[in-house]
Amino acid sequence: MTTTDSTPLPNFIRNIIAEDLKANKNDGRVHTRFPPEPNGYLHIGHAKSVCLNFGLAAENGGLCNLRFDDTNPSKEDIEYVESIKSDVRWLGFDWGDRLFYASDYFEQLYQYAVQLIKLGKAYVCDLSAEEIREYRGTLTEPGKDSPYRTRSVEENLDLFERMRAGEFEDGSRVLRAKIDMASGNLNMRDPVIYRILRATHHRTGDKWCIYPMYDFAHGLSDSIEGITHSICTLEFEDHRPLYDWFLDELKVYHPQQIEFARLNLSYTVLSKRKLIELVEGGYVTGWDDPRMPTISGLRRRGFTPESIRNFCERIGVAKRDSIVDMALLEHCIREDLNERAPRVMGVLRPLRVVIDNYPEDQVEELDAPYHPENPGMGSRKVPFSRVLYIEREDFCEDPPKKFFRLAPGREVRLRYAYYITCVRVVKDEQTGEVLELHCTYDPETRGGWSSDGRKVKGTLHWVSAAHSLEAEVRLYDRLFVKANPSGEKDGPDFKTYLNPKSLETLTSCRVEPSLAGAAPGSRYQFERLGYFCVDSVDSSDSKLVFNRTVSLRDSWAKIAKKEKK
Numbered sequence: 001m002t003t004t005d006s007t008p009l010p011n012f013i014r015n016i017i018a019e020d021l022k023a024n025k026n027d028g029r030v031h032t033r034f035p036p037e038p039n040g041y042l043h044i045g046h047a048k049s050v051c052l053n054f055g056l057a058a059e060n061g062g063l064c065n066l067r068f069d070d071t072n073p074s075k076e077d078i079e080y081v082e083s084i085k086s087d088v089r090w091l092g093f094d095w096g097d098r099l100f101y102a103s104d105y106f107e108q109l110y111q112y113a114v115q116l117i118k119l120g121k122a123y124v125c126d127l128s129a130e131e132i133r134e135y136r137g138t139l140t141e142p143g144k145d146s147p148y149r150t151r152s153v154e155e156n157l158d159l160f161e162r163m164r165a166g167e168f169e170d171g172s173r174v175l176r177a178k179i180d181m182a183s184g185n186l187n188m189r190d191p192v193i194y195r196i197l198r199a200t201h202h203r204t205g206d207k208w209c210i211y212p213m214y215d216f217a218h219g220l221s222d223s224i225e226g227i228t229h230s231i232c233t234l235e236f237e238d239h240r241p242l243y244d245w246f247l248d249e250l251k252v253y254h255p256q257q258i259e260f261a262r263l264n265l266s267y268t269v270l271s272k273r274k275l276i277e278l279v280e281g282g283y284v285t286g287w288d289d290p291r292m293p294t295i296s297g298l299r300r301r302g303f304t305p306e307s308i309r310n311f312c313e314r315i316g317v318a319k320r321d322s323i324v325d326m327a328l329l330e331h332c333i334r335e336d337l338n339e340r341a342p343r344v345m346g347v348l349r350p351l352r353v354v355i356d357n358y359p360e361d362q363v364e365e366l367d368a369p370y371h372p373e374n375p376g377m378g379s380r381k382v383p384f385s386r387v388l389y390i391e392r393e394d395f396c397e398d399p400p401k402k403f404f405r406l407a408p409g410r411e412v413r414l415r416y417a418y419y420i421t422c423v424r425v426v427k428d429e430q431t432g433e434v435l436e437l438h439c440t441y442d443p444e445t446r447g448g449w450s451s452d453g454r455k456v457k458g459t460l461h462w463v464s465a466a467h468s469l470e471a472e473v474r475l476y477d478r479l480f481v482k483a484n485p486s487g488e489k490d491g492p493d494f495k496t497y498l499n500p501k502s503l504e505t506l507t508s509c510r511v512e513p514s515l516a517g518a519a520p521g522s523r524y525q526f527e528r529l530g531y532f533c534v535d536s537v538d539s540s541d542s543k544l545v546f547n548r549t550v551s552l553r554d555s556w557a558k559i560a561k562k563e564k565k
């Protein structure tokens with residue numbers, strides 16, 4: 001299966017929009033929004049929502065807003081706002097001049113609340129948070145009316161105004177919608193719509209000491225912006241009657257809410273609360289740690305925006321929750337980098353090889369194409385000399401049956417170079433560790449091909465010792481050892497399942513000299529080893545640092561093949 005950005009697959013949301021367009025609903029307008037709360041960095045789950053909202057708008061000649069749902073000043077921060085904007089842009093989407101904040105609507109939302117009071121549909125309640133909880137009842141028992149429910153409109157207007165003016169303590173009073181304390185839907189049991197909170201807001205400063213609750217602000221912000229299709233995750237299905245109630249009571253423009261299943265991904269967690277815990281507890285180096293499922297982490301790891309968009313298209317949208325296999329995400333980046341990443345050679349765990357019959361002072365510049373199937377990518381010169389490094393694990397003194405790499409007396413090909421034969425092994429007398437190999441080369445095999453048709457089974461990557469550059473390479477494994485680390489109800493804390501081996505740092509790797517000055521963020525295939533990206537934070541001209549994005553082994557392709565059978 002190959003899906004590209006240009007071939008959208010049908011899904012139930014696309015179908016709804018197509019029907020709406022056919023019926024000329026909203027005068028044929030399609031207007032969506034991506035509404036993050038700036039209380040953390042975006043993760044791959046958010047990418048699903050970004051792709052969906054911006055994608056649906058683009059497909060239908062519509063518009064998509066970026067709106068920050070910034071109604072909770074105690075958890076929000078400008079750092080998050082900036083990171084979210086840059087992540088959405090990096091993913092390839094553009095909100096044009098439609099960058100909005102729920103906080104832009106605070107005055108309007110306040111007026112809506114006043115209007116509800118005037119309609120007799122909202123009241124100021126003096127119960128404590130705990131009492132409100134007690135009065136709410138349970139799924140099986142109806143709630144109890146608050147003793148303040150019958151306050152007059154005048155008294156409510158007066159108290160609400162004074163709440164705004166800062167006359168009351170934090171938490172001493174709230175404004176509640178007057179709906180139905182016996183409703184089967186707990187969200188409808190007179191939900192709180194305003195609270196008193198003295199917290200400096202990252203945009204409105206200390207102008208407000210009352211803040212609207214998310215449920216009140218969200219649907220009305222959609223209405224204010226003229227959103228046609230308000231797409232959100234399934235947990236909000238039970239909130240829809242409440243959003244509808246606000247819109248209907250206030251008689252304002254009514255967007256259509258559509259719920260879809262959020263993305264869950266195996267071997268990681270997709271909840272900002274949990275990700276914050278990992279960052280603040282020092283379990284990772286930051287939001288952009290390459291092991292994190294955040295957009296900034298994936299970017300630093302070497303993922304491309306195309307691979308993430310492609311992943312989001314492939315997983316589709318559904319009405320039922322499921323867990324997507326991490327192997328699919330890895331498959332998507334592998335597929336993309338397979339096409340675009342130049343091939344180079346790097347040795348992660350170097351073993352010294354001396355070519356005994358190669359002249360001491362000779363250096364040959366061998367031609368090596370950057371991509372086997374794409375000559376358009378050009379080639380570079382790779383220096384060959386008497387002393388080389390190969391991968392330690394490409395040599396075995398006593399090789400098992402299927403080991404086709406280098407062994408005593410055996411001949412192998414050095415990629416783009418020559419056939420070499422191992423003639424002697426130098427070992428540490430004490431430990432038995434292999435220190436260096438002595439080999440001979442066949443000058444008739446230049447380029448890696450023998451003119452007499454003689455075949456070798458193994459082809460190894462290598463670098464010239466004197467010409468290669470030192471590099472640090474970071475190998476990543478999954479962040480958790482368990483597919484669903486927070487899946488057990490009442491189970492141990494999700495951090496119990498952190499993978500202690502999720503990062504392996506190799507500090508004395510050697511890479512070919514063409515990588516001198518490689519740009520931060522640039523991506524390569526190290527032949528036989530995987531795809532690597534120059535670390536955008538720690539790499540410099542004096543110290544090359546690479547992150548392994550993925551290995552070459554595609555477990556998804558295997559899974560897919562098995563399923564087909």
Ligand code: ATP
Nearest residue numbers: 035036037045046048049232233262263270271272
């Ligand atoms: P989290 O659960 O990580 O805290 P959130 O829903 O609180 O996420 P928001 O900032 O409110 O985070 O999310 C912005 C948008 O992204 C919302 O429309 C939300 O539905 C969507 N979204 C969040 N997580 C996912 C996910 N895992 N899959 C798909 N969409 C998601």
Ligand code: MG
Nearest residue numbers: 035036037069
């Ligand atoms: Mg949310």
